Structures are given as C-alpha cells and as structure tokens.
Amino acid sequence: MFRKEFKVKSNCQLKTSDKKKLYATILNAFTQLTDADLQIVMPIKESINQAKITTAQDDTINVYICRGLPLILYINDKIIPTIYFLWNYPNLLYGFEVTNFVVDKLMQGADLMVPGIIKNEGDNPYGQVKLNEIVCIRRQNNKAAVAVGFSLMSSADMTRTCGRGRGVEIVHIYGDYLYKMATEKLQIPIISVENVEIDPVVDVVEEAIADIQIENNSENLEQSEPNLSPDEIVMNLFLLTLKKSNKINLPILTNLFYKNYMLSNLPTNMEFDIKKTKYKKLSTFLNEMEKDNLIKLQNINNVQSIIEINTDSEQIIGFRNQIKENAEEPTCTAHEGTERVEISETYVVNSNVLILFTKFGHKKNDCLSAQEVRKLTCEYVKAENLQDPTNKGLVVLDPILSRVTQAKTAKLDWKTLIDKILSLMGNCYEVRKNDSIISSGKGRIPNIEIATRIRSGNKKVTIVDNLEIYGVDLQEISRECQHGLATSTTLNRVPSRKGMQFQVQGCHAGYIKKLLTEKYCIPIKYFSD
Missing domain, CATH: 3.10.400.20 (Sulfate adenylyltransferase)
Known part of the structure; x- marks a missing residue:
C-alpha cells in the first residue's frame, strides 16, 4: 500500500x-x-x-x-x-x-x-x-x-x-x-523469542542500538582517550547527559535516552559498546543509577522509562567531563543524488594589514585563507627574529606589528597576535557545488537562520532563511520535509532577505538542522544559534 x-x-x-x-x-x-x-x-x-x-x-x-x-x-x-x-x-x-x-x-x-x-x-x-x-x-x-x-x-x-x-x-x-x-528511521531491533516475556523489550532494543559501531580510526582513539575504561566512559556519558537534562522531555523511553542523548555526547573519533562494561545491559546500568538516587525509573508492561532526574544530586552538580570534545567537524558523506557543497571563507588584504603582507608580494584586495595568514605571520616573525628567547610562546612586537595590531604591550602571544590580524582583515566567501560557483560575496557568509514563529490561530511554523546561498535546492528540501514530516511547506519572497524564505508548518527546527548537516553536509558552524 x-x-x-x-x-x-x-x-x-x-x-x-x-x-x-x-x-x-x-x-x-x-x-x-x-x-x-x-x-x-x-x-x-x-x-x-x-x-x-x-x-x-x-x-x-x-x-x-x-x-x-x-x-x-x-x-x-x-x-x-x-x-x-x-x-x-x-x-x-x-x-x-x-x-x-x-x-x-x-x-x-x-x-x-x-x-x-x-x-x-x-x-x-x-x-x-x-x-x-x-x-x-x-x-x-x-x-x-x-x-x-x-x-x-x-x-x-x-x-x-x-x-x-x-x-x-x-x-x-x-x-x-x-x-x-519517520523523522528518524530506526533499524529493526532484535527481540528474543525466548525472553520477550521476561526481559523488558527496551533492553533488547537497547542492545541492538549498542551493537551499532561508531566508525573510528584506532590511532585517533588511542590519542584521544587512552586511559578511560568502558565503565568510566558510560558513567561519563550518563552524567554529562544528566547535566544537560533541561533539553530532555520526561518521561522518556530508556532506549531513546541512550541513543538520542547519551551516544550524542560521544566524540566521533571514539567507539563505545555497553556490552564491554561490567553492566552488560543498559537496563542493568540504569537500575544501578536509580539506586544511587540519580534517576527514577518506571516499568510498565516490561517497557522501561525514565520519569525523573535528580538534578540536585552532588554527583551531577560536581561532574566534570573527562572525555574531550572532538575538535574536528564530523565527516559527512553527501547522500546519493546530492552534490557536496564546498564553502571557502577567505580574508582580504586591506589598508589595516597591507604594510605586513606587502613584504610577501601581496597587494590590496588579495584574498588569503586563515592558514596562509598564519603561515605568513610566522615567516615574518622568524625572518625578523621577533620570537621571545625566554618564552617561545610570545612574540616581540616590532614597529610594523605594533602598527598593525595597535597593541599597548611590547609582546603578544601567538594566538592573540594572529587573531588580532585576522580580525582587522576584510572577509569574503565562495560556495561551490560540483566545481561551479553557487554564490560569493564580501563580508562573512550569512548563517542559515532557523526560527519558530507563531502565526494566526496560534499555529506554529518553522522559518528558514539563506538556504539558497548554500546551494540548497528549495524544491528538493520541500519534498523531503513534506514526506519526512507529513506536513506542508511554502516558499515566500521577503523584501529584507536575499532569495526565498523556506517555511514549514509546525515546530521542526531540529529535523531541518539535522537534514541540512547530514544530507547536505553543511557544517554546524554555519547555523545561527
């Protein structure tokens, strides 16, 4: 059918x-x-x-x-x-x-x-x-x-x-x-025929979810967190999730709590399997956490849910995350039929920094990447022997660097120096798809803005601006949302905005953001908070 x-x-x-x-x-x-x-x-x-x-x-x-x-x-x-x-x-x-x-x-x-x-x-x-x-x-x-x-x-x-x-x-x-x-297409769980009357169904679903291996480079894993045991990792993920519990709507099925919240705190360069912990099952772990008065569970007809989180617990309040956040953007593979978008942001040589970059043959309005700016700045410091001999992390400012940075001190650390130079330069951007320029302009690239608004009759709509700048086909994403959310979409022309404004009936900011990051591979940093 x-x-x-x-x-x-x-x-x-x-x-x-x-x-x-x-x-x-x-x-x-x-x-x-x-x-x-x-x-x-x-x-x-x-x-x-x-x-x-x-x-x-x-x-x-x-x-x-x-x-x-x-x-x-x-x-x-x-x-x-x-x-x-x-x-x-x-x-x-x-x-x-x-x-x-x-x-x-x-x-x-x-x-x-x-x-x-x-x-x-x-x-x-x-x-x-x-x-x-x-x-x-x-x-x-x-x-x-x-x-x-x-x-x-x-x-x-x-x-x-x-x-x-x-x-x-x-x-x-x-x-x-x-x-x-469905907004999230779940895989078929493994539900044991023998144990279905005894073990909670969610346990089996959780075990199926726990079998999902997060793709990982073993070398990066060793560099990332070599000292944490599986027991320490699951406890860290759990407490970190509870500390952010204001984003969780209770009651919540424990399998959804595990997949949507706990595993979302796991860095992409790290793998974890709850079966390798002493608890073996998520339900066993959560029962222990209930004994520690961190959460309150409810079991109805073998279905387990979290109905309460003790945010006043000293264990949650005093928790410090031991797993370092992954500094790199998660890798993204564009879906079949969707061309990957490439976004390049560069810095423009202007009158503020011209005196520095003319040393390397650059002229006004030349575009440099952030990496090139760092490289040229380092070359200049080394060529002029400006590195502090007693502290290699500091740079002694000569007349040119003092003029460019307008610093009131004689020395700056490397990060402050480069950040100051980048902040004084102009900006421009270019968006490419399949080696063709989709959009370009001066200044910083406008962020994708996703907002929920209330219309007449107390109806809520989700409004998205600036999609066309990132090469998103509005007709395609309209069809995606219509089928994925079973809702209506419209395109509006707004005088104060460049391009068309995309509108979806209902509150669907999370779904749209996930769609844009996963299918269209747009980095999360290009979204307004």
Missing part, C-alpha cells in the same frame, strides 16, 4: 479531547493494552499529529504521528499499528514467522503466500488466526515485526488447503514510504 509515494493532504495537531478519543479507539481495538501502556509510546503531553494522506491507489488514510514516528493507521474504520508501534509491544498481534528470502520478496511488493510461512509445531501449525484479522510478519527467531497486514485466510483454512494460496495481504512493511515518513 505504501510502496509508492503518497500525497499528504493535511497535517494537523490533535487537541487534548481528540487525543483522548484516539486513545479510547486504540484501547478498544487492542484490549490487552492499558492506558499506561499507551502513555509510554504516545504520552498525552506530547504533540500528536493526524496526517491525512492519499496513496497511489487513491485510498485516503489517517496516520497518527508522535515524536516524529508514524504509529497508528486508520484504514476503513480499522486501527492498524505500524511496525514502529509493534516494536514496543511485540505480542500485540499474532505474528507469522518467515525466512529472510521471503522478507525480500515481500519488500518487492508480493503478498505473503501460505507456503512461505514457517509452521509451528503441534496441532495449530498456523496459529489461531481469523479471516481478515490484523497480523504481523517477522523474521525467524526475532519477535520484531517487519510487516503488517490482513489475513486472507483463517488458520483453519490454511491447514485445510494444505498450505497453499495467499495468506496475508501486506499493508505496511519495513522500508516503504510510510516507514520513511
């Missing part, structure tokens, strides 16, 4: 009364769920959007979205959970097990044929499914759903036909456009 792109007709935020009606409908459809269960995945305090979409087959469907994830579908008066919802409650629907080969066929658009189902042992090889019952499909030995659909036969009919015919009509599957609608 969602193998082809769909159109988003509308996307609006539900009122509290509408949320309660939605909760009642879901709980009525799935009696094994409690209101407390639902609050974990779709908290009443969180924004829940209803997106009305039209599929390629002209079917109109309501999609309910919370925390950027499409969780519930409303099709022909039936409530259907998405795979994102089912990963939190793997026993909610009956699941047919299949092989990886069959999953690949389903992803190509096929329905599930009965011969492709792995039969159970005993008297009910196909379970006890009714005709037109909502079921899920999962890989062998993994309770995590990969697809959702309607049974085209009852279990009795499957047995009666000797395992022939179409078994399940696929509605939604991992990798389709509904899956891609």
Whole structure:
C-alpha cells in the first residue's frame, strides 16, 4: 500500500479531547493494552499529529504521528499499528514467522503466500488466526515485526488447503514510504523469542542500538582517550547527559535516552559498546543509577522509562567531563543524488594589514585563507627574529606589528597576535557545488537562520532563511520535509532577505538542522544559534 509515494493532504495537531478519543479507539481495538501502556509510546503531553494522506491507489488514510514516528493507521474504520508501534509491544498481534528470502520478496511488493510461512509445531501449525484479522510478519527467531497486514485466510483454512494460496495481504512493511515518513528511521531491533516475556523489550532494543559501531580510526582513539575504561566512559556519558537534562522531555523511553542523548555526547573519533562494561545491559546500568538516587525509573508492561532526574544530586552538580570534545567537524558523506557543497571563507588584504603582507608580494584586495595568514605571520616573525628567547610562546612586537595590531604591550602571544590580524582583515566567501560557483560575496557568509514563529490561530511554523546561498535546492528540501514530516511547506519572497524564505508548518527546527548537516553536509558552524 505504501510502496509508492503518497500525497499528504493535511497535517494537523490533535487537541487534548481528540487525543483522548484516539486513545479510547486504540484501547478498544487492542484490549490487552492499558492506558499506561499507551502513555509510554504516545504520552498525552506530547504533540500528536493526524496526517491525512492519499496513496497511489487513491485510498485516503489517517496516520497518527508522535515524536516524529508514524504509529497508528486508520484504514476503513480499522486501527492498524505500524511496525514502529509493534516494536514496543511485540505480542500485540499474532505474528507469522518467515525466512529472510521471503522478507525480500515481500519488500518487492508480493503478498505473503501460505507456503512461505514457517509452521509451528503441534496441532495449530498456523496459529489461531481469523479471516481478515490484523497480523504481523517477522523474521525467524526475532519477535520484531517487519510487516503488517490482513489475513486472507483463517488458520483453519490454511491447514485445510494444505498450505497453499495467499495468506496475508501486506499493508505496511519495513522500508516503504510510510516507514520513511519517520523523522528518524530506526533499524529493526532484535527481540528474543525466548525472553520477550521476561526481559523488558527496551533492553533488547537497547542492545541492538549498542551493537551499532561508531566508525573510528584506532590511532585517533588511542590519542584521544587512552586511559578511560568502558565503565568510566558510560558513567561519563550518563552524567554529562544528566547535566544537560533541561533539553530532555520526561518521561522518556530508556532506549531513546541512550541513543538520542547519551551516544550524542560521544566524540566521533571514539567507539563505545555497553556490552564491554561490567553492566552488560543498559537496563542493568540504569537500575544501578536509580539506586544511587540519580534517576527514577518506571516499568510498565516490561517497557522501561525514565520519569525523573535528580538534578540536585552532588554527583551531577560536581561532574566534570573527562572525555574531550572532538575538535574536528564530523565527516559527512553527501547522500546519493546530492552534490557536496564546498564553502571557502577567505580574508582580504586591506589598508589595516597591507604594510605586513606587502613584504610577501601581496597587494590590496588579495584574498588569503586563515592558514596562509598564519603561515605568513610566522615567516615574518622568524625572518625578523621577533620570537621571545625566554618564552617561545610570545612574540616581540616590532614597529610594523605594533602598527598593525595597535597593541599597548611590547609582546603578544601567538594566538592573540594572529587573531588580532585576522580580525582587522576584510572577509569574503565562495560556495561551490560540483566545481561551479553557487554564490560569493564580501563580508562573512550569512548563517542559515532557523526560527519558530507563531502565526494566526496560534499555529506554529518553522522559518528558514539563506538556504539558497548554500546551494540548497528549495524544491528538493520541500519534498523531503513534506514526506519526512507529513506536513506542508511554502516558499515566500521577503523584501529584507536575499532569495526565498523556506517555511514549514509546525515546530521542526531540529529535523531541518539535522537534514541540512547530514544530507547536505553543511557544517554546524554555519547555523545561527
């Protein structure tokens, strides 16, 4: 149903009364769920959007979205959970097990044929499914759903036909456009068949997340933090996250806390695996932290959440980060079909510094990179023997350097000297894409400005300025946001701005910033705070 792109007709935020009606409908459809269960995945305090979409087959469907994830579908008066919802409650629907080969066929658009189902042992090889019952499909030995659909036969009919015919009509599957609608596309977790009733589901999800290796150069790792043990690293990441806890909305699922907050504090030149700690599992570690009165946990139906952070703890207040921040920008590989943007900022030789750079054959209005300015300044100091013999970190100012810097002292340290020279020079920039100049100008390159504004009717919109300067195709990013956020976008001409202003309905600053840094590879320093 969602193998082809769909159109988003509308996307609006539900009122509290509408949320309660939605909760009642879901709980009525799935009696094994409690209101407390639902609050974990779709908290009443969180924004829940209803997106009305039209599929390629002209079917109109309501999609309910919370925390950027499409969780519930409303099709022909039936409530259907998405795979994102089912990963939190793997026993909610009956699941047919299949092989990886069959999953690949389903992803190509096929329905599930009965011969492709792995039969159970005993008297009910196909379970006890009714005709037109909502079921899920999962890989062998993994309770995590990969697809959702309607049974085209009852279990009795499957047995009666000797395992022939179409078994399940696929509605939604991992990798389709509904899956891609999420702001953060999660990978299929590993949920153990044997332990699903005992261990919290989130433990298994966390272990899957913990298996993700952060790509790293081992030589850089040794240079970065050679003395920290895995236990010290996890404690450092945890306390650093708690110290920044004002950015966290509670309650929060522990797997999201780990992935979105703890791991985000890990430098890119460093790797970490929680299985290498003495705790082995995130849930074990968090239980220890609860005993230390740092956090308060809540377990409802084997789903673990953090509901409180003790910000008054002396351990948090007195914490000092032992992991050095990575000084380099994270490497970025442009997505397929997206050309990488190259931004060069240079400094212009002007009358303030001309007397210094004429020594090297440069004239007014010549452009130099910051590295060239440093190199030429160092060459000048060495050529004139201006380095302080008693302290190599200081430079003795001769008449030329004194005139340029206008310093009131006889000596300056290297950093202050070079920073002073750079601050006195003019600026210019050039943006290239595929060896073609996209934009250029004098002065500093304007930052990308992302802001949230309130329009009439208390509606919030996210406004983005200066995208065209960085070579961003506004039509392309509009389509990206429409599908990724299930919302509307517009382009406006603003007299006080150069180029078009990009506007997205709703509060989506974080999503847009992530999209621009990850897909378009625009460094974070070019964004206004």
